Amino acid sequence: MANLGTKSKKEKANSTIRKYNPSAIEKKWQKYWAKNKTYQPNLDSANSSTGSGRGKPFYNLMMFPYPSAEGMHMGNMYAFTGSDVYGRFMRMRGYDVFEPIGLDGFGIHSENYALKVGRHPKEQAEVSEKNFYRQLRATGNGFSWDSKVETYDPEYYKWTQWIFIQLFKAGLAFRKKASVNYCPSCKTVLADEQVIAGKCERCGIEVVKKDLEQWFFKITDYAERLLNNIKDLDWSEKVKIAQRLWIGRSEDTEIDFQVKDNDFKVKIITTRSDTLFGATFLVIAPEHALVQKLKPKIKNWDDVEIYIKTAQSKTDFEREQSKDKTGVVLKGISAINPVNNKEVSMYIADYVLATYGTGAIMAVPAHDDRDFEFAKKFGLPIIHVIEPPKMPNILRVYVDDQDRSDLAQELRNMGRPMEYWTPTLRRYDVDISESGEVAEKLEKAGVGSDDDLEEIKKGGSFALEFEPAGVDFGTVYTGDGLHINSDFINGLNNEEAIQKMTKWLSEREIGGKTVHYHLRDWLISRQRYWGPPIPLVFCENCAKKIKNRESRVKNRQNFKKGELENPGWIAVSEKDLPVLLPDVKDWKPTGKGTSPLATVESFVKTKCPNCGGPAQRETDVSDTFLDSAWYFFRYTSTEFKDKAFDKKRVEKWLPVDMYIGGAEHSVLHLLYSRFITMFFNDLGLISFEEPYIKFRAHGLLIKEGAKMSKSKGNVVIPDKYIRKFGADTLRLYLMFLGPFTAGGDFYDTGIEGMHRFVKRIWVLVTSKSSIDKTTKEGLRFLHKTIKKVTEDMEALRYNTAIASMMEYYNFLSKQQTVSKDEIKTLILLISPFAPHISEEMWSITGFKNSVHRAPWPSFSQEHLVEKSTNIIVQINGRTRDVLSFNTADINNKRLIENTARISKKAEKYISNRPIRKVVYVPGKVINFVIDNGNGRAV
Ligand SMILES: [Zn+2]
Numbered sequence: 001m002a003n004l005g006t007k008s009k010k011e012k013a014n015s016t017i018r019k020y021n022p023s024a025i026e027k028k029w030q031k032y033w034a035k036n037k038t039y040q041p042n043l044d045s046a047n048s049s050t051g052s053g054r055g056k057p058f059y060n061l062m063m064f065p066y067p068s069a070e071g072m073h074m075g076n077m078y079a080f081t082g083s084d085v086y087g088r089f090m091r092m093r094g095y096d097v098f099e100p101i102g103l104d105g106f107g108i109h110s111e112n113y114a115l116k117v118g119r120h121p122k123e124q125a126e127v128s129e130k131n132f133y134r135q136l137r138a139t140g141n142g143f144s145w146d147s148k149v150e151t152y153d154p155e156y157y158k159w160t161q162w163i164f165i166q167l168f169k170a171g172l173a174f175r176k177k178a179s180v181n182y183c184p185s186c187k188t189v190l191a192d193e194q195v196i197a198g199k200c201e202r203c204g205i206e207v208v209k210k211d212l213e214q215w216f217f218k219i220t221d222y223a224e225r226l227l228n229n230i231k232d233l234d235w236s237e238k239v240k241i242a243q244r245l246w247i248g249r250s251e252d253t254e255i256d257f258q259v260k261d262n263d264f265k266v267k268i269i270t271t272r273s274d275t276l277f278g279a280t281f282l283v284i285a286p287e288h289a290l291v292q293k294l295k296p297k298i299k300n301w302d303d304v305e306i307y308i309k310t311a312q313s314k315t316d317f318e319r320e321q322s323k324d325k326t327g328v329v330l331k332g333i334s335a336i337n338p339v340n341n342k343e344v345s346m347y348i349a350d351y352v353l354a355t356y357g358t359g360a361i362m363a364v365p366a367h368d369d370r371d372f373e374f375a376k377k378f379g380l381p382i383i384h385v386i387e388p389p390k391m392p393n394i395l396r397v398y399v400d401d402q403d404r405s406d407l408a409q410e411l412r413n414m415g416r417p418m419e420y421w422t423p424t425l426r427r428y429d430v431d432i433s434e435s436g437e438v439a440e441k442l443e444k445a446g447v448g449s450d451d452d453l454e455e456i457k458k459g460g461s462f463a464l465e466f467e468p469a470g471v472d473f474g475t476v477y478t479g480d481g482l483h484i485n486s487d488f489i490n491g492l493n494n495e496e497a498i499q500k501m502t503k504w505l506s507e508r509e510i511g512g513k514t515v516h517y518h519l520r521d522w523l524i525s526r527q528r529y530w531g532p533p534i535p536l537v538f539c540e541n542c543a544k545k546i547k548n549r550e551s552r553v554k555n556r557q558n559f560k561k562g563e564l565e566n567p568g569w570i571a572v573s574e575k576d577l578p579v580l581l582p583d584v585k586d587w588k589p590t591g592k593g594t595s596p597l598a599t600v601e602s603f604v605k606t607k608c609p610n611c612g613g614p615a616q617r618e619t620d621v622s623d624t625f626l627d628s629a630w631y632f633f634r635y636t637s638t639e640f641k642d643k644a645f646d647k648k649r650v651e652k653w654l655p656v657d658m659y660i661g662g663a664e665h666s667v668l669h670l671l672y673s674r675f676i677t678m679f680f681n682d683l684g685l686i687s688f689e690e691p692y693i694k695f696r697a698h699g700l701l702i703k704e705g706a707k708m709s710k711s712k713g714n715v716v717i718p719d720k721y722i723r724k725f726g727a728d729t730l731r732l733y734l735m736f737l738g739p740f741t742a743g744g745d746f747y748d749t750g751i752e753g754m755h756r757f758v759k760r761i762w763v764l765v766t767s768k769s770s771i772d773k774t775t776k777e778g779l780r781f782l783h784k785t786i787k788k789v790t791e792d793m794e795a796l797r798y799n800t801a802i803a804s805m806m807e808y809y810n811f812l813s814k815q816q817t818v819s820k821d822e823i824k825t826l827i828l829l830i831s832p833f834a835p836h837i838s839e840e841m842w843s844i845t846g847f848k849n850s851v852h853r854a855p856w857p858s859f860s861q862e863h864l865v866e867k868s869t870n871i872i873v874q875i876n877g878r879t880r881d882v883l884s885f886n887t888a889d890i891n892n893k894r895l896i897e898n899t900a901r902i903s904k905k906a907e908k909y910i911s912n913r914p915i916r917k918v919v920y921v922p923g924k925v926i927n928f929v930i931d932n933g934n935g936r937a938v
């Protein structure tokens with residue numbers, strides 16, 4: 001039997017060992033997989049007795065990539081590898097795995113790159129596509145290449161446009177003039193979701209507001225469903241939380257404040273109607289329509305007008321985040337608090353946004369931080385209506401370590417030790433809520449005021465101060481408590497008070513309960529070139545027909561819901577799809593609020609699909625997030641030219657079984673694709689309404705402690721590492737960096753160690769050194785490793801799975817002989833991570849077919865009996881015996897104690913003396929404290 005690779009001299013001496021050549025091996029097997037369609041399931045016959053029919057269909061999806069020609073970076077490879085490892089694992093467990101890939105190449109991201117390199121987006125797309133797919137093949141992922149899609153392919157965006165038309169026909173696409181987010185750098189509008197902390201999600205430039213007429217999707221109609229379904233999703237918890245917050249359901253109360261001596265009302269929405277008695281003024285947004293209506297009565301209009309102009313020049317983000325609260329009182333105007341008929345003044349202030357709620361708030365300065373700041377600044381009344389619960393009465397006592405008096409001892413015993421003030425003077429917090437005895441004693445001892453502290457710090461013994469108890473009316477209190485100064489809700493807590501107040505308001509028809517969502521409608525139009533043209537035309541003739549009441553009634557049947565709701569806008573006939581994106585020279589964004597397509601006359605001029613009259617095409621393109629909201633449907637049906645997807649296919653493969661992607665898409669892509677899926681369900685196209693059964697967010701890959709970014713110039717491209725070490729080493733290294741859901745830190749130096757590990761495995765497997773039978777110890781280690789790796793794979797703990805394989809390798813390398821079974825298992829376990837070398841080793845050791853089609857090894861419990869653990873037996877702290885226990889039993893204190901007590905040596909010392917105490921440190925020591933016969937412990 002040969003030595004198994006622990007000594008390099010012998011390794012070198014062994015002439016039968018082949019050299020590990022990753023580049024040749026990887027190319028060889030990539031060709032083999034392509035030729036044999038190893039990873040292409042039969043999309044129709046999976047899970048049937050014919051065809052591939054291996055098992056249950058398993059849709060393993062990774063998030064749609066949108067790379068530029070700079071190509072795939074290490075972060076992409078990290079995400080894809082983690083997803084691919086899971087897919088391979090599931091395939092070996094008998095599933096028919098579908099793992100498609102494609103390219104989200106339409107949209108601002110790709111167009112911005114084309115702008116940067118000065119190439120037409122269409123030409124650029126060809127370059128990017130070629131480069132990206134080349135890179136992907138080199139990583140060795142098990143993609144179902146026959147099913148790829150690119151969003152800029154007319155065969156794809158034809159159906160993106162078709163989806164737009166379905167939404168339009170259903171009344172879920174509408175046009176309206178709105179104050180929208182506009183990125184001055186990308187020269188287009190953005191959805192709320194694409195504005196991160198006031199900045200453009202794509203380019204990082206500060207977003208401004210513009211009034212523009214735009215297309216929206218009514219995703220808010222789905223808010224309740226989108227929210228309710230979250231609880232049943234098996235998704236990363238942080239992503240579920242992000243979605244809930246973004247949808248942001250709140251149950252509020254509406255309250256009408258009558259403007260004094262006027263017909264106008266100010267409608268406000270609040271979550272805290274219980275504080276209505278504390279509402280001492282109203283604040284409305286400078287843009288609030290009421291301001292203009294009240295203009296004739298406002299006595300300081302000049303000031304008001306200046307303030308409005310200043311407010312409009314600020315971004316929402318600046319306005320909400322500003323530390324310094326500004327505002328202007330509306331002189332001559334006041335409102336009536338409906339609950340007590342008290343007159344309250346009215347202000348405009350920019351911290352209230354017109355777009356949020358009703359654009360007006362009731363200010364309750366005693367119980368809201370922003371209102372409090374505002375009231376302080378403008379000298380407005382502050383009325384407390386909630387009493388904070390009584391705080392425990394805490395004495396802060398400063399006790400010197402050297403003070404040996406009884407009182408000092410007592411304080412040390414009673415108090416909670418806190419920080420040291422001087423090297424010897426320590427603070428203790430003593431709760432005297434129950435008894436004031438200590439305070440009295442301190443008073444008698446002549447200490448007890450804050451003033452003493454300085455004195456005593458110099459060298460003294462102790463001092464104290466009192467924490468205030470009860471209500472502090474000098475600050476804001478936002479918590480729960482009993483209501484005061486509030487007439488019929490006095491004595492109630494927040495929840496009870498809100499209920500009673502809401503009822504009181506609705507009985508008098510001056511308010512009541514409402515439900516609100518933070519979610520806004522999806523702004524879908526973009527004034528850009530590189531996207532699917534919105535498939536609508538505008539027809540004057542049809543607009544007239546719809547606007548005229550008589551003619552509308554007469555022609556009702558001829559129009560779809562969206563057409564009636566958006567007079568003049570007519571959907572392109574479905575047989576005329578796709579509306580091709582014309583090849584134009586002037587494709588750069590104009591910045592004039594229109595798309596570059598608006599200047600292409602041959603594109604704009606068309607015929608109305610409804611009446612045949614002259615019409616104009618919509619020239620905006622749709623947001624790229626629509627492209628990616630349904631791509632996973634298309635993957636299943638790429639060969640179908642007459643439908644977006646085939647129902648049978650989709651029902652077989654969807655919902656997606658495992659979706660892996662970045663947490664940064666928590667509220668964008670994931671929410672939009674859920675909405676589109678629900679819409680498909682409503683159309684009766686599919687039977688389910690959630691697209692992804694399981695979603696896991698992978699962690700972030702960083703580079704030597706820093707986030708990878710183009711601006712820092714530390715973006716790593718995988719190509720050179722693959723050339724030097726092979727994709728297998730790189731894959732293993734990436735997955736070893738940390739738990740996949742937590743991310744990892746990439747070091748150039750770290751990869752070398754992994755490469756050595758791969759080479760060692762190669763040597764171990766390729767040296768002919770196997771016997772037929774696995775030893776008993778070998779069996780135990782084998783099954784233990786299978787169990788650990790299997791459990792880790794299921795939980796995406798790839799790093800510890802690899803660590804177990806390393807341990808297993810170490811074990812095998814120290815054995816005189818290894819069995820064929822041991823080698824086989826090692827290859828199988830490592831194959832999802834290192835798909836090429838495992839194929840090569842599989843074939844060298846004489847196995848047929850692809851290792852990736854072989855079943856995942858199973859473990860059996862009978863071999864999992866653990867080693868024994870030695871436990872020291874002590875009597876009164878002295879070691880008297882050492883006993884061996886089954887490791888599985890070390891937490892069974894009763895068993896350990898009973899066994900140890902009757903052990904020969906221990907029993908001699910214990911004899912019949914009473915045991916006072918048994919101290920057990922699991923897995924280490926058990927100590928019996930016994931009487932020495934005189935009633936004292938020896
Ligand atoms: Zn931008």
Ligand SMILES: [Zn+2]
Binds near residue numbers: 540541543611613
């Ligand atoms: Zn028409």
